[in-house]
Amino acid sequence: MIADAERKLGSKAVITDPKDIEPWVSDWRGRVHGASPAILAPGSTQDVVEIVKLAATHRVPLVPQGGNTGMVAGATPPADGSALLLSMRRMNRIRSISADDRLAVAEAGVVLATMHEAAHDIGMRFPLTIGSRGSCTIGGLTSTNAGGTQVLKFGMMRSLIAGLEAVLPDGSVHSGLSGLKKDNRGYSLDQLLIGAEGTLGVITAVALRLVPAVAARAVVWAGVDSPQKALELLRFLEARTNAVEGFELVPDDSLQLVLKHIPGTRPPLGGDHPWNVLIEATTDDPAADINAEVERLLAAALEAKLISDAVIASNEAQAEAFWRIRDAISEAERAEGQTLAHDISVPVADMPRFIVEASKDVEARFPGVIASAFGHLGDGNVHFHVRAASHASPDWYETEGEKITQMVDDLATAAGGSISAEHGIGQLKRDEFERLAPPGRIHALQAIKHALDPEGIMNPGKLVP
């Protein structure tokens, strides 16, 4: 197959030097290590068609990969070297972009930060953003239906996609790039491929919705008494303005860890606040005074006893400093010791109760651990992290991790929630997915997978139990 691919696509599209392969066969967190004899790097949709046809002929599985920044090892090949990596990074053209149409067509390998810049250059904005924006790709974001910090206003990747192009496992090309606003011609293959983690086909290009550029933003740090108060604050704001696009919950525990481990960070507020929220409000109207609007709303919220104190960043540097605290929580936790991360969601209204009760339950059953939930409260999605006790053994993660994760997943499931709000299933959550999903759902997913990929060449071993 490798020799055939080289003959068909040229040597530029086939990487076989182990030194060039090595950085891409493990997930970026170094948890899962795979192997692959080659990386195929198509330069065009037609190249992908050829590769998929060769893979079907030779029955060689393909593992599509973008920036390799996923959280569940969904783009990591199996360790036995039986699969080939399919790097989409060479397909990095923005095929078209238009402020009038509010659309851009980006190939799968376009890096998110590049997309941000291209939109900015025409006075528009692609509003989805995540921490790995400097290396994650449009194809990967689409295949994982990525989320991030601005979901509250603009939705997840699914909401920002007007259509996509993909090569299906039979080598046919699905062309959904014309960006039709209305099209009711049968099952939506676009929607099926979004979040399919490369198991149903290879996404080669995506039509993305753009929104007007931000004219100004106000970034707020506020102290609140409880997650319930935080949610009440969010609803108070949402009833009065459409400007809120980020609303992140930060427990005092997380703030203290950041202040302890991350150089240059300072507490935004004086006094003690058991919980904090980081709020970003934006406007695309250059005539609007967003700071004045937010100040007025915060005064009313203080009056209504929803917040204990608040500060609006007085300049961009301070705004960035507030976000730095939020973004550094995971880093600070790693510096503190062993941490188990869980990316869960429950219905928004139930999240305050869930945070308080699930934390208590987990800490009671595993004495010494500290449960800490932070993140996207307005989306009903928190990163529910559990830290080892200070006296924990070095192999705590291996010995206790599975039990703790199962307990957190059980609690989320019992609350009607999801064990994977943003990160997907990949390899790492497949067992838990199978354990907790209704059998009818697993059966339906298996049937769809087998129907579209009967040879099992598209990222086998991922997502579908």
Next chain:
Amino acid sequence: MIADAERKLGSKAVITDPKDIEPWVSDWRGRVHGASPAILAPGSTQDVVEIVKLAATHRVPLVPQGGNTGMVAGATPPADGSALLLSMRRMNRIRSISADDRLAVAEAGVVLATMHEAAHDIGMRFPLTIGSRGSCTIGGLTSTNAGGTQVLKFGMMRSLIAGLEAVLPDGSVHSGLSGLKKDNRGYSLDQLLIGAEGTLGVITAVALRLVPAVAARAVVWAGVDSPQKALELLRFLEARTNAVEGFELVPDDSLQLVLKHIPGTRPPLGGDHPWNVLIEATTDDPAADINAEVERLLAAALEAKLISDAVIASNEAQAEAFWRIRDAISEAERAEGQTLAHDISVPVADMPRFIVEASKDVEARFPGVIASAFGHLGDGNVHFHVRAASHASPDWYETEGEKITQMVDDLATAAGGSISAEHGIGQLKRDEFERLAPPGRIHALQAIKHALDPEGIMNPGKLVP
């Protein structure tokens, strides 16, 4: 199977009197006539499970039906009486509704107008609306991914669904009603079932997003020189306000037909205008003066020579009169003579050119006919209607219809568009869908259908060629 169903579900759930069946076996336009020995009318999701299991055992196909207001005979049973109608109209409870959560859970049989009222009663709004709102149901709207006149701002049904509950062909229940904002656990069955026209399962309930109630609206009738000017006007407005939620193109030809045939209608503007647009702008802010804002924008549009004249409805009665003109176009056409309707979409930016050129092409090839396009310009979706010449024979529809429709569909396809923007495929568009869709797409749809419904019990003969 009918006797078994009666035993399991009780006599209330099984209708066998031909008089009670007769109104439901033809599509509402009277184009397609089917037959069925019984209507099954489940009262609960568990009833639907029992029915689906019986259907699988007896290999009897089911034809799910809501208000029977579809445009493509997707809910009409085959004429040989081999299938049973599955009426969802008894499942008409609104299970929950919350202004705080901005969510309602409605059973499949809830009528759209009832949903509008329920949202209104709690100070909220379910923003999708179509002409048949008094009888169409939430289940039907979901299964057909319905559109309507407010899509510009709120999207089609797909955008307004937070999750759904459905009985799959194997009798398992897919439960997606918890309204999670983020959930990345594999392929989205919700998205797959939306627009599947009952061919992959029976939708039993839907979680719907609500938006704040309208505080005030401004309804405008404006004269423009061309579809191109109309689109420029829309973009001019969209760059300056978020208030526009309806933007309907009405050619003078359609206006004149309405004035001729519909009693009590009057021209909104003096003077001759080859094209008109009906604009609805709304605000949910009781403090905003929407009329003043719209007046200011129209003055600027007049200045910029985008419009030739415009009038803002001075009261609700006049606003309704403007909408009455738009809504009565099809009725006026029917009064005038034989008309072929086509529900097509092309990319928004290309729509002005398409309307002008396609009309010219069709009229040139079929001398005497009049092509007239009206509707949702801002969505790239017009109803492209072709009227018979005054001297046409009474069987024009039968003799010429297919050729004309094929020409219109060819033109839409060549423009990268869709032969079904809103109405779906059902029975009536299946041949054209098969003729014009890429074989890879047809194959993928057939594979998915067969995978989830191997016995072919779910609405066979619809949608999938």
